[in-house]
Amino acid sequence: MTTPKSTGSRPKAAGHAKRPVPGRSDPIRTAARIEEAHRPPSQYAEPADQPPPLDEMAIDQAVANVVKNADDVLNQTVAQARIAAQQLREGNYNMRDVPVDVQIMGLRMIRLARELSETTLNVCEQLLRQFTKVGRPPVPGQPGKVPPFPSTKPTGYGYSPASQAAPPSSYGTPQTAPPPERTGLELTVEFDSQAKAIAHPAHLAKPRLPVTPDEISVTPLRHPTDKGDAIVDVAFTVDIGGSLIARIAIPPGQHPGVYSGMVVTHKQDVPLGILVIEVIK
Amino acid sequence: MEIRPQSTWAAAEPPAGSLIARYATSTRAELSRYLSTEGDAPFLGTLMADYPSRGGKMMRPAICIANARIFGEGLGEDYEPAIRCAAAIELLHNALLIHDDVQDGSEERRGRPTLHALHGIPLAINAGDALMFTAFQPLLDAVRPLGSEIARQVLDVTMTMARHTAEGQALELGWRDSNATDLTEADYLRMALKKTAWMGMIWPAQLGVIIGSDGIVDPERVLRFGYFLGLAFQIEDDLRNLSDDPGYGKENNGDLLEGKRTLMLIHVRNACSQTERAKLDHFLSQRREERAADDVLWLAHLMETHGSVKYGRQVAQAMGGAATYEFERAYAGKPPCEDLEFLSGLVRWVFERP
Numbered sequence: 001m002t003t004p005k006s007t008g009s010r011p012k013a014a015g016h017a018k019r020p021v022p023g024r025s026d027p028i029r030t031a032a033r034i035e036e037a038h039r040p041p042s043q044y045a046e047p048a049d050q051p052p053p054l055d056e057m058a059i060d061q062a063v064a065n066v067v068k069n070a071d072d073v074l075n076q077t078v079a080q081a082r083i084a085a086q087q088l089r090e091g092n093y094n095m096r097d098v099p100v101d102v103q104i105m106g107l108r109m110i111r112l113a114r115e116l117s118e119t120t121l122n123v124c125e126q127l128l129r130q131f132t133k134v135g136r137p138p139v140p141g142q143p144g145k146v147p148p149f150p151s152t153k154p155t156g157y158g159y160s161p162a163s164q165a166a167p168p169s170s171y172g173t174p175q176t177a178p179p180p181e182r183t184g185l186e187l188t189v190e191f192d193s194q195a196k197a198i199a200h201p202a203h204l205a206k207p208r209l210p211v212t213p214d215e216i217s218v219t220p221l222r223h224p225t226d227k228g229d230a231i232v233d234v235a236f237t238v239d240i241g242g243s244l245i246a247r248i249a250i251p252p253g254q255h256p257g258v259y260s261g262m263v264v265t266h267k268q269d270v271p272l273g274i275l276v277i278e279v280i281k
Numbered sequence: 282m283e284i285r286p287q288s289t290w291a292a293a294e295p296p297a298g299s300l301i302a303r304y305a306t307s308t309r310a311e312l313s314r315y316l317s318t319e320g321d322a323p324f325l326g327t328l329m330a331d332y333p334s335r336g337g338k339m340m341r342p343a344i345c346i347a348n349a350r351i352f353g354e355g356l357g358e359d360y361e362p363a364i365r366c367a368a369a370i371e372l373l374h375n376a377l378l379i380h381d382d383v384q385d386g387s388e389e390r391r392g393r394p395t396l397h398a399l400h401g402i403p404l405a406i407n408a409g410d411a412l413m414f415t416a417f418q419p420l421l422d423a424v425r426p427l428g429s430e431i432a433r434q435v436l437d438v439t440m441t442m443a444r445h446t447a448e449g450q451a452l453e454l455g456w457r458d459s460n461a462t463d464l465t466e467a468d469y470l471r472m473a474l475k476k477t478a479w480m481g482m483i484w485p486a487q488l489g490v491i492i493g494s495d496g497i498v499d500p501e502r503v504l505r506f507g508y509f510l511g512l513a514f515q516i517e518d519d520l521r522n523l524s525d526d527p528g529y530g531k532e533n534n535g536d537l538l539e540g541k542r543t544l545m546l547i548h549v550r551n552a553c554s555q556t557e558r559a560k561l562d563h564f565l566s567q568r569r570e571e572r573a574a575d576d577v578l579w580l581a582h583l584m585e586t587h588g589s590v591k592y593g594r595q596v597a598q599a600m601g602g603a604a605t606y607e608f609e610r611a612y613a614g615k616p617p618c619e620d621l622e623f624l625s626g627l628v629r630w631v632f633e634r635p
Binding site: 059060063066067070072073074076078081085 | 441444445466467470471474475501504505508509512544588591592595596599600603
């Protein structure tokens with residue numbers, strides 16, 4: 001935009017020229033001028049205290065004001081409706097506040113939770129049915145005759161039927177024999193002395209009553225022909241995994257050969273098993 | 282945007298083959314499907330089917346379908362969700378007509394006795410209730426294949442409409458029953474917005490926008506067009522009631538006899554002398570059956586002499602102009618089509634309808 005240069009020939013005005021103040025600043029959305037409705041002649045006389053009628057301009061302005069009013073009314077109503085709707089939603093879970101993807105995720109989680117709940121209930125149901133099939137409690141130290149639990153492994157694509165330990169139904173018969181149950185105690189043998197010795201694998205029976213390692217002992221380990229002195233320094237402990245450990249101290253110069261003794265506990269007469277070691281020359 | 286407004290259907294019945302006639306046919310077919318199951322219900326089925334069978338302009342359903350096709354470019358006229366929404370609109374409209382007639386004590390509807398005049402108020406209200414709930418069936422059928430987000434939007438605008446419509450009706454009835462006389466033009470506009478525009482123009486257009494655009498377009502886009510169109514319609518409707526020919530099935534000066542608070546009544550009360558105002562207030566304080574026919578004619582003349590009728594006509598025309606302006610904004614960028622011409626022609630139809 002450029003500023004026109006002054007020619008200097010015109011006399012300087014005493015003040016800025018001003019435009020007349022417009023009659024209105026807002027648009028009038030009046031669509032058309034309409035003809036006055038034709039009414040039948042009236043039988044009524046004009047009242048004495050009749051106020052002067054409005055002129056055309058005044059009516060036009062009044063109409064414009066109504067349109068402006070209408071605009072305000074709409075804005076107020078919509079705003080009030082929004083506030084009311086907002087208040088209605090406060091404190092309530094409203095799906096409108098949740099984006100669609102989160103909504104879908106929520107629905108999936110609900111479905112997952114429902115399936116998990118069903119699974120949990122199924123497990124409980126299975127357990128109850130297992131219990132009903134057990135006539136009496138199993139003898140301690142012996143496996144109870146509890147029906148096998150149905151496999152939870154999927155049986156669809158990618159899974160071999162042979163991997164199934166049992167059919168899905170709790171009333172079904174196992175297709176394959178269950179693996180042999182480990183019923184005894186695993187005994188680990190450690191030697192304290194520098195004498196060379198090895199332990200022969202030994203499996204002990206589970207005690208009929210709970211015992212502590214201190215309550216387990218072994219008769220002196222003797223050579224079958226009594227060629228060497230008996231080994232008596234044997235202590236039982238349990239490692240962090242729960243396995244029974246026999247710690248044996250072999251005296252120096254111990255005669256080589258096989259030594260054995262009965263593992264016993266004072267809570268029962270029947271020995272738990274036999275501990276066998278071999279002192280090597 | 283160059284839209285040639287339709288005007289050929291401003292006759293008593295839309296010409297066969299016109300857009301409004303085609304949409305009316307589709308909507309009526311859907312209506313009869315949903316009402317057919319009610320036919321065997323004693324004291325109910327025939328009552329529910331009565332008002333819908335009396336005809337009607339079917340403007341609201343047409344507004345819905347036209348908007349659906351404008352915002353869902355490529356949708357056919359047989360797009361089921363839009364037609365089902367149209368059927369729901371018409372069912373709900375007829376339900377409200379039954380209740381309106383009871384509340385207003387009207388004697389005629391579409392040239393025949395009102396439902397409560399034929400069967401009594403209790404059965405009429407019951408039929409209105411049944412129609413109202415039946416309306417939700419096509420609405421649910423419409424949104425079911427479109428997903429939860431569309432359903433949420435449809436229910437949202439429907440609940441908003443229901444709330445505003447009830448509030449508007451309450452305002453009008455409350456003003457009349459409590460003999461409210463100190464009303465302003467803004468009060469009247471608010472009432473007309475809620476009672477007429479929202480149910481008659483805004484909601485059908487919003488349903489069409491949601492259904493057609495798959496929920497992409499904000500339904501508030503057509504709010505202002507529907508509002509000003511509804512205001513023009515209501516004021517013109519009130520004006521016609523004052524004329525010698527108030528319209529099909531309506532009684533001359535019936536609104537005056539009822540003491541209905543119209544823009545012209547508010548205007549004349551502000552424009553008249555103190556003596557006239559005292560007489561007017563006394564007239565309004567009477568019960569309907571107490572109002573004399575001469576007093577009704579006096580009030581009609583008073584409105585004429587104080588320019589209230591002329592003023593009302595000018596305001597109606599101004600609202601029509603505003604509606605035209607808002608139409609251009611709401612449908613900016615939409616390619617010219619028959620549906621756009623129909624919607625554009627609604628402004629003229631408001632003033633030229635039979």
